[in-house]
Amino acid sequence: MECSFCGEQIEPGTETMYVTKRGKISYFCSSKCEKNMLKLKRKSRKVKWTQAYREEKAIRMKPKSGSKKSKSK
Numbered sequence: 001m002e003c004s005f006c007g008e009q010i011e012p013g014t015e016t017m018y019v020t021k022r023g024k025i026s027y028f029c030s031s032k033c034e035k036n037m038l039k040l041k042r043k044s045r046k047v048k049w050t051q052a053y054r055e056e057k058a059i060r061m062k063p064k065s066g067s068k069k070s071k072s073k
């Protein structure tokens with residue numbers, strides 16, 4: 001089972017289950033993830049320590065003809 005927020009594997013029995021009003025079930029590996037998603041209403045893609053962020057980043061960092069420009073802005 002994976003954490004609904006960070007995407008990490010959760011050991012069976014240690015997960016926290018949360019059911020939304022719409023009936024969607026979410027599992028969290030820690031109260032940290034639960035808090036970020038439910039209280040802080042953060043998007044996992046915007047939070048650096050999640051799998052979703054890394055995946056998003058990997059997609060955006062697609063190699064583009066070898067040139068690497070450093071961000072100045």
Ligand SMILES: [Zn+2]
Pocket residue numbers: 003004005006007008028029030033
């Ligand atoms: Zn998590």
